[in-house]
Amino acid sequence: MFAQDDLSSSDWKMTQAKMFFEDGQTENALEIYLELYQDFPTNDFLNLRIAECYNDIYDYENAYAHLKNAIDNNPSSEYLDDINFWFGRTHHKMGDFDLAYSYYEKVKKGTELIDSLYVQNLMQQCLSGKEIYENKGNYFSENCGPNVNSEYNEIFPVVAFGEDKLFFTTDRKVNEHQDGHPSTGLCDYSVMESYIKEGQFQKAVVPDQVFSNGKDYILTSVGAGNGEFILYKNSPEFEDNGDLYYLLLTDEFDVSQPVNMGETVNSIKFEGAGSLDFINQKFYFSSNSNNKKSEEKDIFYSNKRNSNFSNSLVVDEFNSELDEDFVYIHPGGDFVVFASNSGKSMGGYDLFISVLKDKKWSEPVNLGYPFNSVEDERQFSLSVDGQYAYISSDRIGG
Template identity: 25%
Template structure:
């Protein structure tokens, strides 16, 4: 079960927004939305033979678990594999698959170690056992053991170039983690709590200047699009489609969140990704017909958000565009794109507003910020100089870590610095935003201790 964490921090460099920093964390990244995955998987794990399922009616149950697993819906597959194993304890493959699924269950990742270690002791022949055991050790901060089994996995015959690259990155994550955990920040972390966080997924928080309004992306029961399969057809076994939700703060209490309105929330994916400093413009990620995804903006008129308008072709392309941050003067837009010509999968770009109000041609922020891995979720501080973003590259200790880079007087970005452990974890830590007064930050994390 996930709990809400709040951080009271006395932090030295590289966080340069004051001595005392409060961070509020959202949890629930395991069923992340269309443009963000929790873990890289290439589904090299082989399916089981049908004859492992021996009782009448079990074949359908087995196939259901396999379908969920292949679709990376690990939390749906997990209870089915556990049920099968409890019925047929001699079939180790069921427990092996359950162990892999536990890698994605944020409140029980330690069970991945327990299950996969048992498979090793019982000499289960599984092509990727060393890889997944390395993942389990890494996620549970047992870095030396993680490196040991990742190294064994590298010796596997017929290893693909993609898997080899992934393992090499994970070994680097373990080495970075060893350094970061030796110098922990003095922080107290608290989950933002119910009613914001639920057993669904809540992420990408955006906050008004006075911190009285919180807008975030929600994925779970009650969403406008409900559950859909990969073809966009209603399916009770499908994944929930996203909505934008909002909550107001009364004193120290967040009120029950509600959908932001039918002009924004549709049956497609709709994610809130940024709010202008005056609170009048909300930037939205929306699915497009080709499912690549684009950035839209909605303006607040009275108490209602207007129909979102797509940003121009200098921002949106035929590729995916997602995360965005607007400078306090609203003249510079930082955003993420997978367009051709970048340095990796996701890169961060910048566009400035022309005198006629049109966003100019986007410019890649270059190798100082972007890496061959994914770089995402930019947030430009109101001072216009400090850029926070999340990256799977640089000195990440696992998944996305939050980094800080400062714009120098010569117009170049400083070397990004990992903002440190335990803010960053072996899991995904992303969508970091800072309050207007610089005293608090809000972000999404897949760390142990969440609700969903």
């Protein structure tokens, strides 16, 4: 898939770089590609691959430069559709919605149906993004700072009701016995907590919970009193893409382990992002069990009674033909926030809100900018006083 006359002596390096990229080791792949670039600076396929890497690490200016280099030196490139697609993605991520739309439009005309539908959704996101940005909200977003965030991933902010603290999940190293993955350096997930004093986050620590310290659980919701927990874990040996777990601790000395919620909630497919309305005892989560190809996720709910959960039902009002995931139900059940990558998004996952009125869910509405951006916004949690919302985002500075 590349010009043999130009790169035939370096085929192995191209293959090695591709393997790194597909394994999530983008910077290792980019290092090899840039080494090859010294010898083949005008090669269209190589510049395309470099641009993909730069996109993956959010360096859109360099991505654009290499795409321009590819097309300027190869105006009739056999990879023209790919180059135009990545021009579209790069402009989209830079917030240039009109330019992104024009490049997507070029690509859409020459693609197969399934790819055409994907590109069509991106085009719709450009239209949505332009409108959302022009009507941005009167609020601001701010990084939670170094006492919470690190160079690693911090996901699923969860407000602790009854206490001024924030739970979150991270893949950083939290104890001396942990070893990072040999290719990525990331550790198994740990749950951490940060107390909030006078509006400032205190240094995050690992709480004294059975699921916290490198056990690879993701905490997605807590009940009243912080003794009730909803967790997600992907256990590869089960070959089910991950299940939801429930844990109720009666006191500080309780060492019970999280319990799989069972077949009324979990299936042989993915279930995750569980959120508990502990007032009305309703439980919401995402799953791809409603999709034959196990691709798109939908939002489901289940009624909770004691520590048991009823058979799950899909919530049609929330779901589209694409992904709906990362659901948050506000205690009391008056509104839901979830992430969707539908055409009403600015780009990737955006956060949407639906309000319960007269026992009916309203049509989901995009929370707007700056809640959302052209990057992925996933999890949402609201402070007890309703003054602050905590989100997980891939945006630059996040």
